[in-house]
Amino acid sequence: MTVVNPLAREISAKVVYYGPGLSGKTTTLKHIYSVVKPQRRGELVTLATEGDRTIFFDFLPLHVKEVQGMGVRFQLYTVPGQVFYEATRRLVLHGADGVVFVADSQPAARQSNLESLEDLRRNLIENDIDPETCPLVFQLNKRDLSGVMSVEQMRRELNWRDAPQFETSATRGNGVLDALKEISKRVIHSLWDRVPRTPKPPARPAPVPEGIEAEVARVSARLTSSGEITLLTEEEPEVPPPPAAPPVDAGQLSFASLWEGSDANAIAEVEAAIRAGDDGEALAAAVAAMVELLGALPGTGGQSPMAKAALLGLDGREFLRFCRLAGLHASSVTHHDALFALYMLVSARVKASLIQ
Ligand SMILES: Nc1nc2c(ncn2[C@@H]2O[C@H](COP(=O)(O)OP(=O)(O)OP(=O)(O)O)[C@@H](O)[C@H]2O)c(=O)[nH]1
Ligand SMILES: [Mg+2]
Known part of the structure; x- marks a missing residue:
């Protein structure tokens, strides 16, 4: 798939x-x-x-x-x-x-x-x-x-x-x-x-911003124009793992109470999936919410998601890890991954609140 x-x-x-x-x-x-x-x-x-x-x-x-x-x-x-x-x-x-x-x-x-x-x-x-x-x-x-x-x-x-x-x-x-x-x-x-048939992350059927669609098309065009694939057997510098996600007692607390409306709903949805033990669903919901959040940032039209994340002030290595997790099959997402995704989403929402 x-x-x-x-x-x-x-x-x-x-x-x-x-x-x-x-x-x-x-x-x-x-x-x-x-x-x-x-x-x-x-x-x-x-x-x-x-x-x-x-x-x-x-x-x-x-x-x-x-x-x-x-x-x-x-x-x-x-x-x-x-x-x-x-x-x-x-x-x-x-x-x-x-x-x-x-x-x-x-x-x-x-x-x-x-x-x-x-x-x-x-x-x-x-x-x-x-x-x-x-x-x-x-x-x-x-x-x-x-x-x-x-x-x-x-x-x-x-x-x-x-x-x-x-x-x-x-x-x-x-x-x-x-x-x-x-x-x-x-x-x-x-x-x-x-x-064209690529599914959007399943948890939130929110409209995907135009910039993201264009990004997918650009990336795909580059891929298809390039013939050669190389297996990565050569040495590459190791990226140190980012700090562990903070412990969250998801049963008692909710970050969603910091915001209202759809912003709160997105976070509540991730938290609910984590509580239910559905870590894959939680990650998918966090990714969808992140896509939406970055797409809606004011004054950043045309920028890549990575650039938007940087402009927002997200930690580059943490964001990269989040992106890697987004590519996982739902079945291989761990509880730790889901908590990390929640942490990233909350962090992005806090930063976005500062500029809105
Ligand atoms: N000589 C030789 N033996 C092979 C080769 N490939 C696999 N074998 C042997 O064939 C046997 C079966 O190999 P597997 O890789 O387990 O076969 P499989 O296709 O996974 O089998 P299933 O799981 O039952 O579908 C093992 O004893 C292997 O060592 C080969 O290229 N040459
Ligand atoms: Mg076999």
Whole structure:
């Protein structure tokens, strides 16, 4: 699910590694995890395995950098390949922006590759994703083994769209990053068509200021005009973490009482979500309120959100962290993140009150 976050100048997209059981999907993710610099990836989450078989999914958040400096996040998922987990595969595929089909090159796997490919096409359609146009790349895996099927045979039998295909060995790591770079590039290129359908943060259906819409369009145009994606494996200076959010006893206090009307409502909404334990919702509400607040600042038309935040007097590193949080999937937002988002929103509101 592509999410364009105009505050952070960041895009978040979901890529799913699909294929038959034992084809090497989990091994592929493990290799990516092992070679990408720690500051450019999150932890590899392997959810519920039994004898090393995936029974739900694996998940690896990754940062990829576009040459012109635009931040891009990818959420990499694997599906469980075993035939009887079809419902789980359908679920994991939901909202996918791109697919890497990991085929097993051993002749004995010929039939299960074909069945998995059919299963993929069916589940894409079930998820309202067009199998003919969805960004797709093939990994012909286990090329290190002898007696594997020829590349031509596999192309003929599997690659009905003539999509890019890579000979890989996930255990040795050969070709895996090439396939990842290719799918990343294709996902980003497909973004242009998707931008008009990009959902606004869900919690507050407030109108998004024109400046923000324009910002999204500008950012997307820059992305699509640039072809090359580079994986961030090079060294980068570490940004020290910002100070921790102040403790808030959300059950007793409410910052909302400092203001009236929609300003108070926005904060009350974030607080209510935090109290209810819905941290993802709280963060989304805080982001929406921040977008609205920055957009409504007097005399700052045409400025980027970052510049507006600076003009307002928000701490740059804190604002950057807030922007990064805004790109998270709701399920990975922690209570601490939600409190930090509330703190940022309150801080911005206090500062905005001073100039109004
Ligand atoms: N020789 C060889 N073995 C591989 C390669 N990739 C994976 N394997 C092995 O194949 C087995 C299955 O790999 P996994 O990555 O767990 O397969 P999977 O696709 O995640 O399987 P499911 O989770 O059941 O869908 C493991 O023993 C791997 O070491 C490869 O490129 N070459
Ligand atoms: Mg697996």
